[in-house]
Amino acid sequence: MARKATPKAEASAQKIxxxxxxxxxxxxxxxxxxxxIARKAGVATGAAYYYYPSKDALVLAFYQHAxxxxxxxxxxxxxxxxxxxxxxxxxxxxxxxxxxxNRPVLRALLRNGADPKHPLSPFSPETGxxxxxxxxxxxxxxxxxGFGIPRDLAPHLPDVLWLFQMGVxxxxxxxxxxxxxxxxxLLDRAAKAVAVLVRLxxxxxxxxxxxxxxxxxxxxxxxxxxxxxx
Amino acid sequence: MARKATPKAEASAQKIxxxxxxxxxxxxxxxxxxxxIARKAGVATGAAYYYYPSKDALVLAFYQHAxxxxxxxxxxxxxxxxxxxxxxxxxxxxxxxxxxxNRPVLRALLRNGADPKHPLSPFSPETGxxxxxxxxxxxxxxxxxGFGIPRDLAPHLPDVLWLFQMGVxxxxxxxxxxxxxxxxxLLDRAAKAVAVLVRLxxxxxxxxxxxxxxxxxxxxxxxxxxxxxx
DNA sequence: GTCTATATCGGGATAGAC
DNA sequence: GTCTATCCCGATATAGAC
Numbered sequence: 001m002a003r004k005a006t007p008k009a010e011a012s013a014q015k016i017x018x019x020x021x022x023x024x025x026x027x028x029x030x031x032x033x034x035x036x037i038a039r040k041a042g043v044a045t046g047a048a049y050y051y052y053p054s055k056d057a058l059v060l061a062f063y064q065h066a067x068x069x070x071x072x073x074x075x076x077x078x079x080x081x082x083x084x085x086x087x088x089x090x091x092x093x094x095x096x097x098x099x100x101x102n103r104p105v106l107r108a109l110l111r112n113g114a115d116p117k118h119p120l121s122p123f124s125p126e127t128g129x130x131x132x133x134x135x136x137x138x139x140x141x142x143x144x145x146g147f148g149i150p151r152d153l154a155p156h157l158p159d160v161l162w163l164f165q166m167g168v169x170x171x172x173x174x175x176x177x178x179x180x181x182x183x184x185x186l187l188d189r190a191a192k193a194v195a196v197l198v199r200l201x202x203x204x205x206x207x208x209x210x211x212x213x214x215x216x217x218x219x220x221x222x223x224x225x226x227x228x229x230x
Numbered sequence: 231m232a233r234k235a236t237p238k239a240e241a242s243a244q245k246i247x248x249x250x251x252x253x254x255x256x257x258x259x260x261x262x263x264x265x266x267i268a269r270k271a272g273v274a275t276g277a278a279y280y281y282y283p284s285k286d287a288l289v290l291a292f293y294q295h296a297x298x299x300x301x302x303x304x305x306x307x308x309x310x311x312x313x314x315x316x317x318x319x320x321x322x323x324x325x326x327x328x329x330x331x332n333r334p335v336l337r338a339l340l341r342n343g344a345d346p347k348h349p350l351s352p353f354s355p356e357t358g359x360x361x362x363x364x365x366x367x368x369x370x371x372x373x374x375x376g377f378g379i380p381r382d383l384a385p386h387l388p389d390v391l392w393l394f395q396m397g398v399x400x401x402x403x404x405x406x407x408x409x410x411x412x413x414x415x416l417l418d419r420a421a422k423a424v425a426v427l428v429r430l431x432x433x434x435x436x437x438x439x440x441x442x443x444x445x446x447x448x449x450x451x452x453x454x455x456x457x458x459x460x
Numbered sequence: 461g462t463c464t465a466t467a468t469c470g471g472g473a474t475a476g477a478c
Numbered sequence: 479g480t481c482t483a484t485c486c487c488g489a490t491a492t493a494g495a496c
Binding site: 236273275 | 464
């Protein structure tokens with residue numbers, strides 16, 4: 001999106017993105033018009049479209065920018081987190097905290113989840129790079145958590161945890177409790193439950209359960225292993 | 231939506247809805263314009279808006295119509311289904327089969343799920359009546375399934391199963407496998423897994439697990455018991 | 461009450477001049 | 479790279495035919 005050619009162009013792109021985010025926050029995604037965004041940024045509507053080919057592209061740009069900016073924050077948060085439960089909780093907490101001022105923007109993102117072909121879907125190729133960064137963190141949490149993960153489950157767990165994260169975020173964008181307190185409570189409890197489940201999954205007694213889970217995972221992931229289709 | 235005043239009016243409303251559904255199927259929700267829909271139905275654009283105040287209203291009307299039409303089909307399907315697994319599977323299968331020709335319409339519905347305030351959200355007040363019918367079926371499946379449900383879990387299980395259903399449908403609308411074969415496989419296996427889980431939940435050994443589950447359910451359902459917010 | 465026809469508006473997106 | 483003008487679409491409004 002953002003042409004890096006000249007400093008001036010980059011400044012314009014940033015100016016437009018900032019104006020867009022502010023208006024999204026104030027009036028929501030649909031309430032903010034491209035005309036308003038352009039005017040607030042001090043450019044013509046056509047100029048806005050020069051940098052961002054669509055209104056959705058502004059959301060995508062924010063998402064990419066956010067992902068990059070969150071990497072060091074996640075690193076720092078995980079440095080102080082021991083174990084799977086804490087790792088999971090802190091990783092997702094960083095995201096909720098970071099996105100908090102821009103919940104309407106995230107809603108605009110998630111509403112296209114039902115259509116994997118939509119560029120803004122969390123499952124789309126366009127957001128694939130961001131997904132890859134996320135998965136890397138989940139892999140790290142799992143390998144650092146200190147207890148053994150069953151070999152058959154191990155390669156799929158990052159995807160499962162990623163889906164868990166999406167579920168929490170989905171709940172969070174729709175959560176109207178003050179400060180999204182319910183979401184944070186849910187995250188606390190659910191992270192603990194997931195950690196216990198992963199731990200229990202290693203027990204010999206749990207082999208049949210694991211087998212069923214693996215079958216479900218295989219169906220959801222589909223014939224191609226490259227993506228998480230839904 | 232549909233004025234029942236005169237047969238002629240009802241016929242017009244139906245004609246417009248049919249034209250809309252056909253165009254949605256052909257070009258998707260966004261690809262079909264109100265002008266096209268009206269022209270295809272042989273009426274003026276204003277007439278379409280006379281019956282359906284918005285494009286979304288067409289989707290809502292379809293959803294309501296579908297819900298009503300599915301009731302006897304569900305009744306018939308459940309008559310031949312014994313046990314929780316079969317009941318769950320057949321109930322959801324009826325819906326997938328019924329909706330199959332109109333997957334794009336259902337996508338238009340589900341994409342607003344991230345915003346409970348949107349009229350088309352499956353969690354919105356406007357779709358509340360449909361949700362109530364659904365919940366009644368889940369209650370019936372549970373009470374007919376033949377084994378005891380723990381007292382503490384019982385009042386919440388219909389909501390949980392409803393959410394499970396939404397998950398399957400969400401997967402189904404994004405499923406591009408031929409005939410949505412993957413979705414049906416998922417439904418088969420997942421219904422079995424859910425049934426086993428419910429059965430196991432009654433074991434004395436499972437009390438602590440049940441307690442955690444109940445806590446999660448309480449957080450998700452929120453302070454008001456009237457609705458399933460997300 | 462059930463429409464047609466038409467004008468109008470706001471908003472996303474594009475083309476082409478500069 | 480940026481702006482102006484324009485197009486299309488969803489939605490609203492209105493006047494009037496039947």
